[in-house]
Amino acid sequence: MSGVQYIEVDSDIIEQRVDNFLISKFSGLPRSLIYRWIRKGELRVNKKRVKQTDRVTSGDIIRVPPFILETDESIVKIPSQHLDFLENRILYETDDYIVVDKPSGMAVHGGSGVNSGLVERLRQLRPKVKRLDLVHRLDKETSGCIILAKKHSSVVYFFDLFKQRKVDKIYFAVVHGLWDKNIKKIELPLKRTLSKSGERIVKVDCVDGKKAITNILNVTYIGKNFSLLEIKLETGRTHQIRVHCQMSGHPIVFDKKYGDSEKDRSLNGLKIDKLMLHAYSLEFFDSKKNEEVKVKADLDSRIKRILDLKD
Incomplete structure (x- = not known):
């Protein structure tokens, strides 16, 4: 322009x-x-x-202000086989929104060295949809349920639901060590900050941090060295589950930011290195349909492989 x-x-x-x-x-x-x-x-x-x-x-x-956009020729075209793969990961869709099982390793947006993220790929998959906007976020390495709105009215509706904590979110995480089953709730305030190297991180801050509550619904031991946690978020702070697990002494497996790289090396034989955190389900009220909607995304192969460990 x-x-x-x-x-x-x-x-x-x-x-x-x-x-x-x-x-x-x-x-x-x-x-x-x-x-x-x-x-x-x-x-x-x-x-x-x-x-x-x-x-x-x-x-x-x-x-x-004046600016110049890249030409259409420079936009990364997604191969049809990958679009087919993404089509099969659509869990629920209406005229107003779409729920997708985001793969681990896929960013939600392009940028910072990523040519295209989930949003850009879905726009190619649904070219007749005028807009697709995220109403919440998942980290690049986190897999599972994520909602995108097709209309601004839907963006406003879901923002309000999340603000009022009327969206039930269940996660599964694989952590190092045997989790104490008496720990069923973690309440540690969190604050976003910058490390000395300029990296954005989240820390527990009891003075300036925002309220953050993580509920542990169920614990399953995997051999002698790992635990599978079923988690329900009461608040949705950035990196909340990851930091709460770290501060509880049980970092999530393959968490490169808050994890334990030494312990992660014991799993090199699995030939996987992606964060063991999965957004399993979302439940909310759809006012247009006048009904509760519950959407689930099955655990993927990277987590199922570690569940098969005996020791």
Whole structure:
């Protein structure tokens, strides 16, 4: 785009983050570029500077600085066999949203060295759908259920459900050691911060941290060295399960950020090295269908292989 552009926010938009609105408006627009505009004060809403977390609504006027997008020819085309693979991982779909069993190792968004993530691939799989927006997130190495909205009204609906904690989320995690079955709830406040190297990490912070509660529903021992945890989240903080397990003395297997690399080496013979964390199920109320929806994603082969261990 060669010059400054002024965009009026669509009539169906209510309280959407400004970065997410622009990404849905301009396919291929890098999130990092938007944040650069915000830092420099070049991106404005109703003539005022904005923050990364500011939201826009119907009728707002956004000033967008000049920029150049990659041409369609540079967009990574996903092979048809992989699209077929992704089609088979769709767990539930309506006109308003879609629930997918995200594979471990697939980022939710392209960027930072990743040509295309789950969102970009699903857009190629569903080319007639005008928009596909994440309503929550999963780490790249975490597999399992994730919801994407096809309409802004659905984005708002699910954001509200998650905010009110009306989405039940069940995870399975394989951790090192034999978990004490008396530990059924972990309440440790968490805060996002930067390490000395500049890496984003989450730490327990009893002063400035946000409330974080993890419930352990069931524990199954795997031989003498591992435990399978069935987990229900009461809050949904970044890296919550991973940090809570680490602080309980039982890091998740193959967690490269919060785990134990020495103990992980004992599993080299399995020829897998992906985080042993799986979003098993989601349950929520669909107001249009007027019914409870429960979606499950079976454990994949990487976790099933470790379940077969005897010692």
